[in-house]
Amino acid sequence: MDRKLKGMSLPIETIVVIVVCILILVIVILFFGGGFNRPAGEITLEGQLRTECNEWGRDSGYQHNAATYMVPEAYPALHLKYGEDEAGATAAKRFCIGHE
Numbered sequence: 189m190d191r192k193l194k195g196m197s198l199p200i201e202t203i204v205v206i207v208v209c210i211l212i213l214v215i216v217i218l219f220f221g222g223g224f225n226r227p228a229g230e231i232t233l234e235g236q237l238r239t240e241c242n243e244w245g246r247d248s249g250y251q252h253n254a255a256t257y258m259v260p261e262a263y264p265a266l267h268l269k270y271g272e273d274e275a276g277a278t279a280a281k282r283f284c285i286g287h288e
Contacts, residue, residue, distance in 0.1 A: 233265065236265040237265050237266060237269065237283070240262075240263045240264075240265050240266045241266070241280075241283070241284035243262070243263070244256060244257060244262075244263055244266070244280075244284060245284065247262070252280075252281040252284055254274055254277035254278075254281075257276075257277040257280060257281075258272065258277070260272055263280075266280045266283075266284075270283070
């Protein structure tokens with residue numbers, strides 16, 4: 189009796205099913221872990237910045253001057269992004285009037 193022992197082999201269909209299952213698992217983990225929420229946070233920040241730009245324009249008579257910008261409590265998102273100094277006020281003004 190001449191019996192040759194063969195090694196174990198997985199059919200290609202089994203490997204494809206395993207890969208698809210792993211891919212679905214990774215997508216579910218990203219979805220529930222917050223991996224897909226980053227763009228929504230950026231959109232929210234953009235909305236806050238635009239709202240503060242409108243308030244800053246109203247407060248300064250639509251001149252966007254640095255004197256009204258220097259109140260950090262009034263424009264927290266703009267101050268967080270551009271800073272609280274004159275250079276930050278200039279950069280924020282360029283953003284608010286659409287030159288950035």
